[in-house]
Amino acid sequence: MMQILKYVALDILKNKIVIAYTVMLALFSWSAFGLEDNASKGVLTLLNIILLTVPLVSVLFTTIYVYNSNEFIELLISHPVKRSKIWKSLFIGLSTSMVVAYVIGTGIPLLLFADFGTAIMMITAGSLLSIIFVAVAFLSSILTRDKAKGIGISIIAWLYFALLFDGLVLFLFFQFADYPIEKVVVALSALSPIDLTRILILLRLDVSAMMGYTGAIFQNYFGSSWGLLLSFGLLLLWILIPFYFSLRKFKKKDL
Amino acid sequence: MNPGWFPTKFDMITVKNITKHFGKFKALDDLNLTMDRGECIALIGPNGCGKTTLIKSILGMVLPEKGEITFEGKNIKNDDEYRRDIGYMPQIGRYPENMTIEQVLNMVQGIRKHASDVDLDLYNAFEIEKFKTKRMRTLSGGTTQKVSATLAFMFQPKVLILDEPTAGLDPIAAEILKEKIIAAKNKGCLILITSHLLSELEDFVSQIIFMQDGQLILHKNVDDLKATTGQATIAKSIIHLLKELKS
Secondary structure, three states: HHHHHHHHHHHHOOOHHHHHHHHHHHHHHHHHHHOOOOHHHHHHHHHHHHHHHHHHHHHHHHHHHHHHHHHHHHHOOOOOOOHHHHHHHHHHHHHHHHHHHHHHHHHHHHHOOOOOHHHHHHHHHHHHHHHHHHHHHHHHHHHHOHHHHHHHHHHHHHHHHHHHHHHHHHHHHHHHOOOHHHHHHHHHHHHHHHHHHHHHHHHHHHHHHOOOHHHHHHHHHHHHHHHHHHHHHHHHHHHHHHHHHHHHHHHOOOO | OOOOOOOOOOOOEEEEEEEEEEOEEEEEEOOOOOOOOOOOOEEEEOOOHHHHHHHHHHOOOOOOOOOEEEOOOOOOOOOOHHHHHHEEEOOOOOOOOEEHHHHHHHHHHHHHHOOOOOOOOHHHHHHHHOOOOOOOOOHHHHHHHHHHHHHHOOOOOOOEEOOOOOOOOOHHHHHHHHHHHHHHOOOOOOOEEEEEOOHHOOOOEEEEEEEEOOOOEEEEEEEHHHHHOOOOOOHHHHHHHHHHOOO
């Protein structure tokens, strides 16, 4: 496994897109803190940027990379290598590079400007978000053999989680405003990793006004520390479940 | 050949009732085969008759929906280790574009850690040393085939599976490869080879498998085949047989 991982990591590190992504994140972060006089305002600005860009870049880059790794997979599969090892190596390689890019790009300014606890929370949450969308990309790229379709599925997944989901929840909330649907809304928020990440950070910052519907109810329901723990656990599930299904499908794929 | 009543100790690979569909297309249709140690088997048939699918099923790249394949008596399903003993040369070798020849060779050697002494005959004969720092993307079809051949023979496997091995190779390289195949056969390897150039196989093939529409039409010793058809060469015998089948 280490052998395969070594070559995957080497290949991704040479990739210019990852370097450009790191620089872009660094620019966003430095300017977010530079423009706001108040560090916690800076964190909020940065949070909003991260919640849009990190999932998009992670999901798109990974999808394209997995499709381009077809030859690599074919080469390995005729040798005594377990299929699951190939898939896991690719996953670990891509997750690591996305996380490293994120930590270098946003981690340094966060540690410099924000208070330590918040910085660590942002770094953890952003890293989890990166890995989640790598896992989502693995799932969408195994669903179809066609590269264009796979990329399409990834973009739709991103659109759904980043933009449509909150709107849908809001819509439900207004439609059923006369009924006690708080529990349902809490359950629904677990269905979007981006929402969960937002809640995770905002619970830490304690600014309920910015939380949106799901976040506000989350805090009401669980209080801060339980809410943190629960959303953290749910984020981990968001990594494990898509990856598990992609792995299961990969093991049965004809190459 | 292995008559049914004989203990199957010579069987290297057996294929039992394999069926595989790609969508509606039936690539393999209830196929049964036994391949023995030390044989050099030519797998022939028209385009799209299921040769490559059969090879890929043996390699575990394609997973048939029905039937089983055994390698030295063990079912290959959910097994990877049996591939230690197989050297595979694909019809069109596809390699990671950004890796150099050297990296590809090193990586595969790294994966096959057990391989004690590595066979570099083809590496030297094809003079791969000269362009080992080239990226796979920049290689010509022939050079890619040379890399594939080197990889297939590198770990001195018990079974060699060669899919159109000489296609795209220049005459000198093709001759080198042919000699290497004959040497492997003399060492007792089972060699499964597909080719459309029947005349090329003439020198070293001991059995013929003919497939059509995913079914086994014929599996015979070359000598028997020539004797029954009364022809001097494999190519002529096959053509003779095909005509017979049609009429």
